Amino acid sequence: MSKESKNSTLVHAGRSKNRTFGIVNPPVFHASTVVFDTLDEMKRAGAAQHEIMSYGRRGTPTSFALCEALTELSDGAGTVLYGSGLAAVTHAILAFVATGDHVLIPDAVYEPTRQFADEILSKFGVAVTYYDPLIGSGIAALIRPETKVVFVESPGSITMEVQDVPAIADAAHKAGAVVILDNTWATPLLFDAFAHGVDVSVLSLTKYMVGHADALLGSATANAATIDRLRKGGGLLGTNAAPDDVYLALRGMRTLAVRMKQHQAAALEIAHWLDARPEVDHLRHPAFPSCPGHDIWKRDFSGSSGLFSFVLKDGNPARVKAFLEGMTYFKMGFSWGGYESLALAYGAVTKIRTASHWDGATVIRLHIGLEEPQDLIADLEAAFGRYHAV
Numbered sequence: 001m002s003k004e005s006k007n008s009t010l011v012h013a014g015r016s017k018n019r020t021f022g023i024v025n026p027p028v029f030h031a032s033t034v035v036f037d038t039l040d041e042m043k044r045a046g047a048a049q050h051e052i053m054s055y056g057r058r059g060t061p062t063s064f065a066l067c068e069a070l071t072e073l074s075d076g077a078g079t080v081l082y083g084s085g086l087a088a089v090t091h092a093i094l095a096f097v098a099t100g101d102h103v104l105i106p107d108a109v110y111e112p113t114r115q116f117a118d119e120i121l122s123k124f125g126v127a128v129t130y131y132d133p134l135i136g137s138g139i140a141a142l143i144r145p146e147t148k149v150v151f152v153e154s155p156g157s158i159t160m161e162v163q164d165v166p167a168i169a170d171a172a173h174k175a176g177a178v179v180i181l182d183n184t185w186a187t188p189l190l191f192d193a194f195a196h197g198v199d200v201s202v203l204s205l206t207k208y209m210v211g212h213a214d215a216l217l218g219s220a221t222a223n224a225a226t227i228d229r230l231r232k233g234g235g236l237l238g239t240n241a242a243p244d245d246v247y248l249a250l251r252g253m254r255t256l257a258v259r260m261k262q263h264q265a266a267a268l269e270i271a272h273w274l275d276a277r278p279e280v281d282h283l284r285h286p287a288f289p290s291c292p293g294h295d296i297w298k299r300d301f302s303g304s305s306g307l308f309s310f311v312l313k314d315g316n317p318a319r320v321k322a323f324l325e326g327m328t329y330f331k332m333g334f335s336w337g338g339y340e341s342l343a344l345a346y347g348a349v350t351k352i353r354t355a356s357h358w359d360g361a362t363v364i365r366l367h368i369g370l371e372e373p374q375d376l377i378a379d380l381e382a383a384f385g386r387y388h389a390v
């Protein structure tokens with residue numbers, strides 16, 4: 001039998017009848033205390049905390065359903081849920097480091113991950129080195145005996161460099177370090193983390209999985225070698241995922257494949273239009289040769305999502321302001337992955353890069369939502385009109 005398509009997994013995973021009673025959607029269980037009648041029953045629940053209810057914080061049938069579905073979707077060994085994508089990133093890192101250890105983080109990492117490393121890891125005596133996201137196997141030179149985690153995020157935030165994850169993972173594993181990936185941009189649909197050497201794959205479910213901009217949630221899915229350490233880390237830090245938000249992620253998951261197809265197609269159409277605009281210096285869309293790491297994207301990914309950037313030739317702040325203000329569809333906002341289109345300008349990328357070169361040019365990052373692409377193009381055309389009127 002051929003391997004099941006991930007699109008089908010999205011539809012049926014986590015819907016085991018002994019949790020749903022046959023209802024199509026896994027029900028929402030609100031729980032703190034779970035009561036037992038016998039000591040034996042209590043002991044059994046305590047020994048299988050990830051499958052049997054023992055206490056609300058350790059999971060409910062609702063969260064077990066989402067964990068099971070995410071694990072199946074990524075071919076992992078188990079999944080832990082967190083109250084946000086950032087919590088998933090930070091808890092996953094904390095599960096594998098102690099005072100005196102060293103962590104490698106790509107220069108184009110999501111900015112709050114960087115702030116966590118600078119302000120929290122440093123407080124506990126964990127050293128951090130930022131590396132050029134395009135370093136590839138060259139990462140070996142930065143790995144020290146005390147390097148415990150090599151973090152990857154591909155493509156990188158804002159500047160969208162695609163990383164050679166297999167080469168980086170290879171070097172990390174030779175030194176006994178754990179590879180943690182922030183796979184939020186691609187989701188398990190477009191990048192198979194474990195087949196490319198990743199040990200722990202983190203998602204901000206807030207983005208494409210929830211897909212409707214109405215819940216914050218994160219997950220980390222681990223392979224067999226790391227799942228126990230990951231679970232222990234999360235469990236003892238008291239992390240919890242709220243049942244209604246877990247339900248929204250389960251519901252969003254069912255339509256992820258069709259939404260992603262539309263995000264991808266619309267983003268490509270708009271990116272092609274932007275590529276021909278005189279104001280655009282170059283695109284930072286992994287499917288375009290102008291994006292650093294494009295060849296690696298072609299080798300390792302099975303598609304692209306709705307988030308990409310482009311670099312302006314002239315980033316005059318007054319012009320950028322005129323471009324962004326007055327949009328019909330593209331609104332300014334930090335999260336993405338919902339059905340709505342977003343645009344943001346980054347004029348100060350240089351300030352958050354310490355290990356790779358950025359020439360100071362202004363980047364516009366777009367998230368292409370589910371509006372009709374031609375309407376979005378008209379919106380951008382009008383934006384360039386305002387830009388030139390300054």
Ligand SMILES: *Cc1c(COP(=O)(O)O)cnc(C)c1O
Nearest residue numbers: 084085086110182184204206217
């Ligand atoms: C948004 C985002 C996060 C954080 O997710 P939240 O759910 O908002 O905490 C982490 N990583 C990446 C790449 C993101 O874009």
